Amino acid sequence: xxxxxxxxxxxxxxxxxxxxxxxxxxxxxxxxxxxxxxxxxxxxxxxxxxxxxxxxxxxxxxxxxxxxxxxxxxxxxxxxxxxxxxxxxxxxxxxxxxxxxxxxxxxxxxxxxxxxxxxxxxxxxxxxxxxxxxxxxxxxxxxxxxxxxxxxxxxxxxxxxxxxxxxxxxxxxxxxxxxxxxxxxxxxxxxxxxxxxxxxxxxxxxxxxxxxxxxxxxxxxxxxxxxxxxxxxxxxxxxxxxxxxxxx
Numbered sequence: 188x189x190x191x192x193x194x195x196x197x198x199x200x201x202x203x204x205x206x207x208x209x210x211x212x213x214x215x216x217x218x219x220x221x222x223x224x225x226x227x228x229x230x231x232x233x234x235x236x237x238x239x240x241x242x243x244x245x246x247x248x249x250x251x252x253x254x255x256x257x258x259x260x261x262x263x264x265x266x267x268x269x270x271x272x273x274x275x276x277x278x279x280x281x282x283x284x285x286x287x288x289x290x291x292x293x294x295x296x297x298x299x300x301x302x303x304x305x306x307x308x309x310x311x312x313x314x315x316x317x318x319x320x321x322x323x324x325x326x327x328x329x330x331x332x333x334x335x336x337x338x339x340x341x342x343x344x345x346x347x348x349x350x351x352x353x354x355x356x357x358x359x360x361x362x363x364x365x366x367x368x369x370x371x372x373x374x375x376x377x378x379x380x381x382x383x384x385x386x387x388x389x390x391x392x393x394x395x396x397x398x399x400x401x402x403x404x405x406x407x408x409x410x411x412x413x414x415x416x417x418x419x420x421x422x423x424x425x426x427x428x429x430x431x432x433x434x435x
Contacts, residue, residue, distance in 0.1 A: 190295065190304040191361055191431075192319040193327045197339050198310035200331040201366035201395060203230040204405070205427075206307035208420070209327075211410035212428035214264035218302040221257065224270035225291075225319050226309040227277075232269040235260045236408025244274040246294055247281065247318075253294040262410060266301075278314045287314060288354055292322035312346050320350040325361035327431075329395075330382065332367055332375040337385070361434075364427065366395040393427040396420065 193206045203226070210222045223243060224231040232238070237258055245251040246268070258267050281287045298304065306319040320326065326347055330336050344360075351358045363386055365379055383390050395401075401420030404411045411421045 188298070188301050188304060189325070190306070190323045191325050191327050192306045192308055192316075192323040193329065194306075194308035194316055194319065194343070195328050195330065195339070196310055196312050196316075196343055197331070197335075201329040201364075202226075202310070203234060203307050204401065205327070205329050205364060205366070205395070205424075206231050206305050207234050207405070208401075208411050208424040209427055209431065210265050210303075210305050211262050211412045212424045213303055213431065214262050215412060215425070216428055216432060217264065218432075219264050219266075219300060221266050221268065221298065221301045221304045223268040223304060223306045223319075225274075225306050225315050226270055227272055227275040227315075228309070229270040229272065229274075230405070231307040232267065232271070234405035234408065235265075235267055235410070237267055237269050239269040239271070242269045242271050242274065244271070244277050247274075247277050247290055252297060254297055262413060265410075274315070281314060288317050288321050291318035295322055312343070317346075317350065320347065320358060321354045323355070323358060325359045327361040327364060329364045329366045330378075332365055332378045334374065334378075336378045337381065360389050361431070362391040363389045364391050364393070364395060367397050370394075370396070391427060391430055393423055393430055395423050395427070398423075 193202050210220045214220045241256050246253040308316045308319050396419050398420035400415045400418035401411050404414040
């Protein structure tokens with residue numbers, strides 16, 4: 188079972204879009220996938236048309252086993268541990284916990300039978316994200332092709348290295364994923380070249396384009412594969428899944 192955190196402390200870079208659609212793509216390739224929504228905004232939960240009062244929060248505070256809050260989605264092989272706004276209180280409630288950074292890691296020990304666990308992290312480097320990183324084998328970092336793309340990336344990589352040194356020595360960077368790429372736009376090309384220059388070994392070959400169908404899909408509670416499998420966005424996430432499977 189491979190556990191991947193999808194994280195970037197900048198908001199609006201395509202974390203949730205990537206979590207949902209990479210999960211759906213891996214599921215289409217026959218892998219059994221669990222998506223854990225670690226964000227109190229719960230966009231991955233609503234983006235798959237799921238609404239639950241019992242969620243990851245109840246597992247983190249010890250009221251439920253994590254296996255009891257797993258919910259199937261309309262996509263075969265894709266399951267979700269949902270989130271809701273109550274998760275916002277978890278950081279405060281867990282702060283005095285003896286092993287507060289390892290709560291999620293310990294919860295995941297009871298999870299069996301999945302090929303991949305994807306974690307959609309909140310846009311911050313707080314306790315929820317730290318728990319995800321400590322529990323993970325690797326980190327996938329979506330980066331928007333925009334002027335401030337590099338801003339914050341150094342801080343994120345510093346946090347990943349700290350987690351690696353302190354709690355999780357085997358943590359690796361799965362890859363940096365360029366999102367909202369527009370091949371007609373010089374800025375997108377410049378960001379792509381800059382990131383490849385700084386992180387030559389870590390950039391996915393797949394680029395996620397700006398795509399209307401991709402941005403429409405969550406409002407219908409569907410992955411892009413369920414919403415429009417022939418779209419450019421769908422093909423891009425299928426390509427990303429192939430890359431992830433190749434390096435599994």
